[in-house]
Amino acid sequence: MNFEDPDNPDPDQCRGENAIRPGKKDTQVQLVISLALGLSAFIAFCILRPRWKSLYAARKRHSNPHLGLPSLPDSFFGWIPVLYHITEQQVLSSAGLDAYVFLAFFKMSMRLFGSMFFFAAVVLEPINRHFIDNTKSSEIFLFRPYATDYSHELARRSVGMEKPDGDQDNSFNRNMGYLWSYLVFTYFFTGLTLFFMDRQTSKVIRVRQDYLGTQSTITDRTFRLSSIPEELRTKAAIKDLVQKLEIGKVESVTLCCNWTEIDKLMEERKTILAKLEETWSVYLARAPRGATESGPNGGGDDGFRGGASSAPEVVDEEAGESDHLLSGDETQPSERQRPRTRFWYGFLRLQSRETDAIDYYTEKLRRVDEKITAARKKKFEPVSLAFVTMDSIAACQMAIQALIDPHPGRLQTKPAPAPSDIVWKNTYATRFSRRIRSWTVTTFVAILSVVWLVPVAFLASVLSICTINQFLPSFGEWLKEHEIARTLVQTGLPTLVVSLLNVAVPYLYDYLSWHQGMLSQGDIALSAISKNFFFTFFNIFLIFTVFGAVTSILDVLRNSLKDTTYIAYTLARKIEELSVFYTNFIMLQGLGLFPFRLLEFGSVAQYPILRMGAKTPRDFAEMVQPPKFYYGFYLPTALLVFILCLVYSAIPGGYLVLALGLAYFSLGYFTYKYQLLYAMDQPQHATGGAWRIICYRIVLGLVVFQLTMSGYLALKKAYTVALLVGPLFLATLWYGWDFRKRVEPLTRFISLRSIERPPGEGGGESAIMDGDGAEAAEQREVLRRGSTVDEDREKGLRFVNPSLVAPLEQPWIYEDAPPPLVGSGAGSSPGNTPGRGTPTRGTGGIGGGSSNSSSSVSLGDTHIWRE
Known part of the structure; x- marks a missing residue:
């Protein structure tokens, strides 16, 4: 495709798909902006941190001192080494399992992209520089996409034409032999990603099982019993029913009632x-x-x-x-x-x-x-939900992992959320009403995804030079003469606006998740992660790549029906075209915005407003409480960056994206580590359930990566090489299906062998020893030096609606x-x-x-x- 000259745009190409067009100084300008923003915010944080401890050490000041979290020095940079040396076990014992899992994803990403960057820079990039024009290998990737003419190929496929006889397969062309390296690295990077994910998954599962198996809280001994028939809706009947199963003794039963009044x-x-x-x-x-x-x-x-x-x-x-x-x-x-x-x-x-x-x-x-x-x-009317507390964790887990009733849909058991995590007003809502609310919110989110196409596509076109020349010709002429200003308008502003969308939209989806009828804050948090990732992936990634604009959506869908490979071709072409935009996006998110998150710029900006509005002592007391950390606000963007790094890893110049990805996840790891340990509280308690969401999104990213590489190779007319990506695609889908059967249950339940029984009950430490027994025993020793954060949180709690006893x-x-x-x-x-x-x-x-x-x-x- 003959790309437009940013100084002399072709009016025929002024469409939404050509909206974000790279220029010669786009990446340099974005780098300067990102570093200026990031360094200024970081320096401000280092200055203000010892002065505003009620903000930057709010969680540490309110947490239990017995958790053993070290105090950070007040020196300018002295806090960094102390934060670096905080171990995973300290994170686990002081911040909980959800924080451990969240940080584990960033740590795994650092190792993965560090390894991929090494191979991409040392092996793959020299191949590109040798076989591709040196002026097009890394320089063109940063400043302008390859000037490869793909228009005839896409035009031919859009009308459903077959490959002409004269269209030779370049797979076996000796001058194009370097294309096989892309296939090799597609397989290699996929295998490397699955290796790191599988290894980290095994570690997360082991830590989760040891953590939950060694602690003793009322939540670990309680299960949720739903769809209770009317004849069993009494405490005595439920207790008698469970004890007849002979799995253990029932300590207490909380029968939920209609507590609306x-x-x-x-x-x-x-x-x-x-x-x-x-x-x-x-x-x-x-x-x-x-x-x-x-x-x-x-x-x-x-x-x-x-x-x-x-x-x-x-x-x-x-x-x-x-x-x-x-x-x-x-x-x-x-x-x-x-x-x-x-x-x-x-x-x-x-x-x-x-x-x-x-x-x-x-x-x-x-x-x-x-x-x-x-x-x-x-006395309130009972509903079909109850919380049953057993005398042991093993008895509770047997009840959760077993079928209780032979009738479909009756007496279903699930793990109980923590008492402080329950949304009590949803416990007495009927199952039908909660299902209706769930489907309503899901439908509304789907409609919103279509509605978002309009502003996203508008942003993808309104800031282009084409649009500016059409509606503001004098301003467009001025931009031609000032390249840095043109870069800010054409590439910098769309990147900033998309980043702001990533900040604002999660609040809406979090609000919708709260009204979906879920029974716990942990489930709401996981639902918010899924919704926000769907927006980020579908509207920010797919619309900017596959579709490009609202007017081209129908064209893409129509052409894909004629030729199933059309989307792969389009994805590969647009990924290459938008390389600068996504490079700048990762750069701004990592180098520019992470220090602002560390600075808690939103809290600082809101403080004067909240201070003026605070009138009562309770208002002032709420102002000094630690801010809330919501995983649904931060994890989806990190997952999108992960997918972008995968997608760009094997194409020419991809090592630069991998380097930025490494910087992003490194800065993110230390930023979130500080916030989770010292500055912010986590209101939800999902027992590490976010890990399965992370793994499924990684598999999705691998699928997109493989489709992109297959389309990229096909656009190079290496059809045989492109087809050889197919087995890898099928293997990745099989891995995702196998993960669901093999791994997901261990992210939801506690295995019976992981439960540490008190002496005299049998089992003990020997019950959990396996090939990793020594490491597991060491982890248990560390965990049991004191109570876990969940045990501290749940001391004295019981399953009862606070409105009844508070x-x-x-x-x-x-x-x-x-x-x-x-x-x-x-x-x-x-x-x-x-x-x-x-x-x-x-x-x-x-x-x-x-x-x-x-x-x-x-x-x-x-x-x-x-x-």
Whole structure:
């Protein structure tokens, strides 16, 4: 194809497929931009890290000190060696299995692409330089695709024509013999990838089995029993059913019920509590003239995040706050005005009146507490889901991995999520409704994938020189004279916009995953990974390569129906055309944006807004909590980069992409290692389930790599060599199918031989010894030096809806957090708690100062408001 000259674009080629056209300085300019962004962010992080520890060491400051995580020095670069020497076992014991698996993918990628880079640079690239024009081997790859005329080949295939007799097979042309090296390296790189993946999979499985088999948590002994028939929906019936299986003793049964009423009341209470705290903060901020104001607590040693806001001092401490609030003294109200609010009542809530806001929300809180107390005493209708806790992990695993009932779809068992990981409102949703929600979200995601074609294809064409010359000719003429500016507009901006899409879109798909009806946050996290990868792979990769533009989608599909190899031809051609774009994309993601993730630029940018919006001590306390680390936001982009490195690995100049891939995964490993260990918390608990998702996506990447190489060789008219990629393609598909049968169950369950039984029960260490027994024993010794992070997280937890038993929080008024209401657990009466509505200095909240019920203040309808 005769590619357009960026300085003199051909109007006939100004279509979406020619949108991102490389120029001579595109990669150099992108490298300078990426290094400038990355180095500036990294230096800023090194400066701010010791000063803003409440942000950059938030997790370390809130985590258990017994986890043994080393403290990082405050020196400029001194933290790097300490972070480097943190072992995998320390990662496992302090951050958990999900963090270990996530970092294991980056570590495996570093080793894989380091090895591939060596062979591509030392063996394959010299072959290319010898047989291909030296000016086209690496220079043209970076600055402009090969000027190979593929147009006639694609035109011939698009109309379904067969190969003409004069079209000679170059497979056995001695001058084209170097094409066999591409076939060899396609096989070699595929085998190398599967070798590294298989070895890392074996290690992940071994670590996972040892980790889960040695710990003892309520989650490991509990399984989820679903599709329970109505006649068995009692705790006694379920317990009797399981114990008759003779697999172990049942310790407890949590039968899920329709808790809609109590959950809604708790949500209502949360809203009222926030309103009351905000009202108090407004009132206390209106200090009387001459009173001493105490500003917000600095929150420690840095000042990035403020602590809880301290309350202003009361002028007359002996009189007490209640005397000023409720006595007939007219002096205090004139000095500190109490906030007012308007509420609506009567028929259709058409009448309103204004009243004291503190008393209004205090009374509303008291009334909803009474409703919660009454609701907690009710019996709710059971549903078809239960959590059954056994006396041992082995008994639980036998129940999970066995068929319980001979009727299809009844009494199905699955591993239970951690109690803190359960989305309780979905436990009492019917299976039909959850399935409908799941299919609805899936359909919506599919529709979104088509909708995304419009903005993605628009971005792929609007920033091209062709489009600019058409709509802004004067600006296009100016760009012709300024090559660096043209590079920024034509290649830099699309790369940046695609990167921003990768940042923004995951929030939407994470929101959709939360509304899909899944029972645990871990399942939601894995679903978000799959959805975001689908967007990244389909819209960012396939649309930019195979289709190029919305208008060409139908053409590609129509031609592929006539000739099944058309997609392979198109993929190979577009991969070569878009080499600069994807090179710049990897460069920007790795060198430019990883330091910004380390800097937590989003948290820093949001802080002034959150600080201005924070009013209550609870708001300030939430600001100093560690940010949340969501794997669905970061893993899909890493998987796309992995696939891009595979796709470009064996074509001329591919060693440069492999070098950038090595840099990407190296920087990503240390960035995420720091964040997972020191800065951010993981709300989900998926027990390393992301590894099977990673492996399936790697297999997909290998399939795309092989299709690309087959099409690339066919475009070189080496048809025999192209056909010889076929067996490798089939072998890769077989490997993926075999992985599903052989490996996937070990990423979901705990093998019985991996379970460490207490002495006296039989088995013990000898039960898990095999060929890797010494290494397994060593790992167990390291793991059991202390409790795992999951054991610490689950201490004292049980499978019960928090709405039924959670203590009711008092309003948080002053700096220190108040204790929960006395006796506010299940079956208590929070309405009888003394001192309601009377802030007491030192407790941080309302009440708690007096145990004499006569000191409580009645705020009934006649005193405050009427509904």
